[in-house]
Amino acid sequence: MNVILNNPYRTVGLLVGSTAREQTRQINRLKKFIEADEEPQDDFSFPVLGGLHRTLDNVEEATSKLNLDSDKINTALFWFWNGNPITDEAAFDALKGGDIETANEIWDKLIARTDEEGKRFWKPVTEKNYSAFHNCSILNIIRTNGNLHYGIVANLYFLESDLVQKFVSSVADETHKTDKKELQLSFLNQLYSEIEANTKSSLPKFLEILNKQEFIAKQDFMKGIVQKPIEQIEQKIEASKSKRKSSKSDAANAGQELFTTTASDLSQLKSIVGANDLKYTSVADKVANEILQCSIDFFNESNEKDSSSDYAETAMKLAKQAETLAVGNLTKDRVKDSISTLEEMKDRELSQAIAVLQSIKDAYEEACRQIDKKVDDLQYVTIPSIGGSPPMRMPRFDVSINWSKVEEMKRNALNWENVVNLILNEIPEKNIDKIKSINNISKLTEYKSLVDFVIGKLSFTQVNKVKYICYWKTEDTVANVEFTLKSLPLMAKWGLGIAFFLLVIGLIWGGAGIGVVFSIAAFIAFYLGALFLINWLSSLGK
Numbered sequence: 001m002n003v004i005l006n007n008p009y010r011t012v013g014l015l016v017g018s019t020a021r022e023q024t025r026q027i028n029r030l031k032k033f034i035e036a037d038e039e040p041q042d043d044f045s046f047p048v049l050g051g052l053h054r055t056l057d058n059v060e061e062a063t064s065k066l067n068l069d070s071d072k073i074n075t076a077l078f079w080f081w082n083g084n085p086i087t088d089e090a091a092f093d094a095l096k097g098g099d100i101e102t103a104n105e106i107w108d109k110l111i112a113r114t115d116e117e118g119k120r121f122w123k124p125v126t127e128k129n130y131s132a133f134h135n136c137s138i139l140n141i142i143r144t145n146g147n148l149h150y151g152i153v154a155n156l157y158f159l160e161s162d163l164v165q166k167f168v169s170s171v172a173d174e175t176h177k178t179d180k181k182e183l184q185l186s187f188l189n190q191l192y193s194e195i196e197a198n199t200k201s202s203l204p205k206f207l208e209i210l211n212k213q214e215f216i217a218k219q220d221f222m223k224g225i226v227q228k229p230i231e232q233i234e235q236k237i238e239a240s241k242s243k244r245k246s247s248k249s250d251a252a253n254a255g256q257e258l259f260t261t262t263a264s265d266l267s268q269l270k271s272i273v274g275a276n277d278l279k280y281t282s283v284a285d286k287v288a289n290e291i292l293q294c295s296i297d298f299f300n301e302s303n304e305k306d307s308s309s310d311y312a313e314t315a316m317k318l319a320k321q322a323e324t325l326a327v328g329n330l331t332k333d334r335v336k337d338s339i340s341t342l343e344e345m346k347d348r349e350l351s352q353a354i355a356v357l358q359s360i361k362d363a364y365e366e367a368c369r370q371i372d373k374k375v376d377d378l379q380y381v382t383i384p385s386i387g388g389s390p391p392m393r394m395p396r397f398d399v400s401i402n403w404s405k406v407e408e409m410k411r412n413a414l415n416w417e418n419v420v421n422l423i424l425n426e427i428p429e430k431n432i433d434k435i436k437s438i439n440n441i442s443k444l445t446e447y448k449s450l451v452d453f454v455i456g457k458l459s460f461t462q463v464n465k466v467k468y469i470c471y472w473k474t475e476d477t478v479a480n481v482e483f484t485l486k487s488l489p490l491m492a493k494w495g496l497g498i499a500f501f502l503l504v505i506g507l508i509w510g511g512a513g514i515g516v517v518f519s520i521a522a523f524i525a526f527y528l529g530a531l532f533l534i535n536w537l538s539s540l541g542k
Contacts (some may be wrong), residue, residue, distance in 0.1 A: 001194050004142045005050045006530075008080040013043025015092070016081035016523035027063055031056060044080070048098040049142055053370055069172035076171045077155075077187045080138055083131025083170065091135065100143055105224060107136035111154060113334040122154075125161035133158035134167065141191070148202065149209050152191070156215050159184050184217035193227060207271045226272050226279060229265040233283050236262055237290050244294050248301040252311075255294025255318045257327075262287050266325070281327040288325040292335055295319045299342065310437060312346040349431040350438050350447060353469070356426045357450035360419055364457065367413035375406055424456070425467045432471050448472065 014026055026043065033040040034056055045052055065071045080087050080095075087106060094102040109134035112120050125133060133154050140151030158164065161182060162213060168178055188210070195202050210218065236258055243254035266284055273279050294317035302311035321338045326332045344351075378399050383392040409497075438444065451469050458466070 001142055001198065003078045003190050003194050004138060005052070007079045008075050010045050010049075010052065011054060011058055011062035012066070013040060013045045015044045016076040016167075017083065023066065029093050030054070030059055034059065035079070042096070043233055044092065044096075046080075046095045048095060048100060063489065069176040072171050072246065073168065073176070073178060073183070074186050074190065076167070077183070078138060078141075078190065080135050080169060081131050081170070083134070083166065084128060087128075088131055088135060100139065100392050103153065104136065104139055104143070107132040107139070111136055122157055123528040125158055127163065127166070130158060130161065130163045130166060148205065152206070153213060154211050155187060156184065156213055159187060160215050181217045181220065184215055185221055188217065188221050189224070190476055203268055204271050207268065211272070222272055226269060228284055229269045230279065233262050233265045233269075233287060236265075237286055240290050244290075248297045249305075251294040251298040251301070252314050252318060255291045255298070255321075258287065258294070259318075259321045275327075284325050285328045285331040288322040288327075288331050290337065291318055291325070292322040292338055295322065295342075296338060303345075308433075312342060312434075313437070316342045316346060347438055347440055347443060349434045350443055353431065353435065354426045354443065354447050354450060355424065357447070357454055360414070360422070361450060361453055364414050368410050369404065371409050371413065375401060388425065403508055413459075414457075416462055419454070420458065420462045423469065427466075427469055429468045432468055433519055 004010070009018075012023070012027055012030060014023060018026070030040050030043070034054060065075055080088075080092065082092070087110060091103040091106040094100075094106070110129040111123055111125060114120055123129060137151045137155035137158070140146035140154070141148060158167075164180060164183060168176070168183070172178075192203075192206065195206050210221070230274065240254045240258040242253075243257075244251040266280075266287065269280050269283065275281075295315045298318070299311060299315035301314075316339070319335060319342055322331075323335045323339065326335050355460060379396060379401065380393045381396050385391050435444075436446070455463055455466075455470060
């Protein structure tokens with residue numbers, strides 16, 4: 001930590017509380033060592049804490065910071081103070097010898113105690129241990145395995161006591177006036193700057209420590225550090241707005257960047273003021289609204305340009321990120337409505353495909369119902385009601401129904417070439433790429449069922465034109481869907497079926513008599529069935 005490792009007192013090798021004479025003598029001595037290119041011996045720079053490179057220039061700079069009382073106070077807050085020679089000097093000797101643990105134990109025993117259950121308690125600040133609070137704090141803040149929480153609280157405990165004036169008077173002239181609040185703010189502001197610059201990941205922990213303590217400067221300090229993240233967040237919001245408005249096609253990147261770069265600031269602000277504080281809720285809603293607007297603008301722009309990318313998914317991701325930040329009811333409702341709209345829009349290609357296919361199925365089934373009604377009207381005659389009795393339907397015996405013709409009429413109930421053109425226009429192949437990525441199982445099942453129905457009504461040539469809508473099937477499966485027994489013409493089915501039956505009978509009976517007759521009949525039936533089949537196959541290529 002620079003405020004300790006490069007502290008002016010450390011650079012010149014002095015302890016806090018050194019007299020002006022001691023300071024002058026040490027600086028002159030130090031310069032002679034540097035000019036002779038030698039390492040100064042037996043000073044209070046404590047090399048065990050970390051490397052220290054001293055030059056004439058940085059010694060001069062350090063000396064200049066030890067002239068004004070205000071600078072000396074700020075500097076002294078982060079260096080060791082010889083406030084109690086009896087105990088402190090033993091700890092300093094340990095540090096000179098490179099024994100950090102012994103120094104820490106000396107000071108720790110003076111400021112804290114442990115009860116029988118292992119719980120730690122602070123001792124009262126007295127003239128015997130007040131410098132131990134300060135020194136133990138500095139050591140724990142800087143040492144590798146130090147306890148940051150312990151170090152911060154120890155110094156706040158000391159700076160909150162009335163004996164802190166002993167510290168001030170040992171550093172500055174008696175005419176210099178300061179109070180507990182100023183000292184606490186100076187200590188915390190310097191420490192905050194160091195943590196933010198070097199170990200930003202420790203900031204939440206630092207703020208959590210302060211939130212649990214009570215001290216005079218707490219409100220003023222928290223107010224000061226709250227404003228900084230708020231200003232940073234608002235600047236990032238404005239930057240996002242500017243990017244979004246200048247290029248709506250890049251709005252998704254602007255929104256994602258805003259979400260990523262404000263995460264730390266929002267977390268920090270939340271840890272300081274709490275999740276329900278107006279300062280946090282207000283700025284969090286501002287971020288959420290801007291991210292949501294990026295989502296909306298990006299979606300609308302991509303939709304207008306008929307983008308082939310999965311822009312709905314990108315917009316949805318941003319909207320859900322905004323949802324995680326929204327606090328106020330108005331913002332939450334706005335985000336919720338947008339997500340609901342995006343859910344609908346995300347599946348729109350699938351919904352559109354289902355609607356088109358369902359309309360084809362409905363039209364076909366309605367046409368078949370009309371055919372069945374006409375056939376029914378031919379088979380039955382309705383006798384009007386007589387004397388209040390219900391009308392009667394009587395079968396007609398003078399009508400013969402050509403069922404093969406009925407089946408053919410049903411097969412041709414729709415102009416399937418027009419159906420193919422409708423599918424090509426309303427369910428283009430690019431929509432299928434989007435449908436593939438949809439996870440709505442129930443709607444996908446409905447879609448596949450409708451596709452199977454429509455494909456089952458088309459010829460081989462027609463199937464080949466729209467086979468892309470069967471994306472879950474192999475090409476061979478789609479191409480051969482026409483060649484099923486179910487789709488064969490009725491006459492071909494009857495002819496081949498009778499041929500097979502007669503052939504079996506002929507083989508069973510055998511001989512030159514009736515067996516031959518059945519075999520001839522089977523040949524004739526097979527010939528007729530094959531003829532119908534050949535004619536049907538020929539029609540497929542037309």
